[in-house]
Amino acid sequence: VQVSEIGEFGLIKLLTQEFGIAYPPARGTPAPEGLEVGIGDDAVVTSKREGALIWTTDTMVEGNHFTPESTSWRDVGWKALAVNLSDIAAMGGVPHLALVTLTLPPDFETDDALELYRGLHDAANAFDVTLGGGDIVRSPVFSITVALSGWALEAGGPAALLCRDAAKPGDVVAVTGQLGAAAGGVRLIVQGPDFDAPGHPESESLLCGAQHRPQPRVALGQAAVRAGLRCGMDVSDGLIQDLGHIASASGVALHIEAARVPVSNDLRVVFPGDALAMALTGGEDYELILVGPEDVMDNYIGETEKQVTVIGRAEDGEANVTVVDEYGKAMTFERRGWDHLAET
């Protein structure tokens, strides 16, 4: 069944039924937990809260961010919420409520819409997010836009956040997890595996999984704030390019040692020659960059059971990023990351 056959209200009814929500709401139906007014009114209303609010939004467009041939609709739903969760994680916040906007071609299949929503619910359940409705409109191109809010943790007063402008000379620079797996996944999806080389089906599958189902570092972001860290961001466009944002916002030079960068083990197996460059410049890892005093970072790393690796240091000097190899020689790369509008 195509969405144009059942119409906007029919589609909303189908999607809400699947997840046990009464739509349109009948008189006296209680709103879902945490909401004063649920889906079906002019707007959704969340219960009374207090604090500093965090807001972010991110969009995925078919043919640009993914193709249905290589990504399941359920994974598209997961990723659409996950990339927004990563932005809340990158502020050290607690995610709260998501609004979902779909632009759908008239021949979009309702089964695919259901799968998409299952993926959204997977991520919402995994990270305790309330899905609060949104908008569905007709368009020649499929896109999904999620707007996500969260709350800042408080350290006994003002909002405690991970910002890009809080790096200071002498701070150490660290990253969570391993880098490059998502870039490896893209390369496998776009080019296919290298048929001249021996296959590594397990590693290849993990790389594609990293691309399709990124795991936002929500808990590690909050733990960083609790540990006293105040500078960080997520790795979405490529490590070097993203570090450049911290360097320019904070007015510090960032000195990175390539040998210390945690490169994905699976990436090393599948693309041994290019793994380091892919880890440094490939996007969509959704790990966190964290910057702070060495003692604070050491405590944090201990608490996280070494899920975090120090890769360099912030120094006085011109705001830029230098990457050196194991001999201390500056490395250069063809590109530093992604720009979403420039011709590639």
Added chain:
Amino acid sequence: VQVSEIGEFGLIKLLTQEFGIAYPPARGTPAPEGLEVGIGDDAVVTSKREGALIWTTDTMVEGNHFTPESTSWRDVGWKALAVNLSDIAAMGGVPHLALVTLTLPPDFETDDALELYRGLHDAANAFDVTLGGGDIVRSPVFSITVALSGWALEAGGPAALLCRDAAKPGDVVAVTGQLGAAAGGVRLIVQGPDFDAPGHPESESLLCGAQHRPQPRVALGQAAVRAGLRCGMDVSDGLIQDLGHIASASGVALHIEAARVPVSNDLRVVFPGDALAMALTGGEDYELILVGPEDVMDNYIGETEKQVTVIGRAEDGEANVTVVDEYGKAMTFERRGWDHLAET
């Protein structure tokens, strides 16, 4: 200059410069008023607040909701925010922060992007909304998605809101302003003026203006809550269809007298034969429907200096909407309003 030539970061820089915002933010630059963290970090953070939050989102897609041939980019920007403001108005809330997502074709002109943002700022300034960044991505089709939050007024305790499920038998039904002007504007824009009929340039211009620059009823919505009204919504898809949502959510029959419906004066001048039907079923007026006890409504209407008109009554009975003519005879219409996905 096309956006692909200056890239995502170049475009953000251009847009922020135009409105006096430092981007990327330099260390120590204070965030704009009301924000802890402004544009240029992973997310925007609003200062600490307390209350019940209202959230809504609405999208406009080129070729579906407007065409650049007939609507200026500045008006597109205004309307994209205004339709969301209307949803906050329809809950009786106070608008707060907007996130803006653009999907842009690579050949989109930066001058058009600037005009679009001028329109967004026009509406943000008129209704005291903070523009808090968003996302810009590449797509074959232009679209603009606004996610808008607001705060509920409080009547000394729980959130005080205008909901669709709060109409009771015996209540009167009222609407703000006049209806049908926006539908008249669409008809002029799509079909052009009727060259056989005498022209009415001033009225025609006002109808097109109603379509291009809708005025959300933010103050009237808040005044309704303060006056004690608790049921309402905005007229976005067509009066009869929208009344149907209140009837089904509240479980009441709504009885409307066509002769009492305030039809746009300009619409009567330009399309005398169809004015009533267009006022009853045309969408995008962004006036408010309000339902409540007669005495409460009377007080409210007095306070608003008669910007509000009673058009009917809620009764016990099957949840539906009946419209009667001046002789009490039930009227029927070819269509009741808009569905955004169904084939038309």
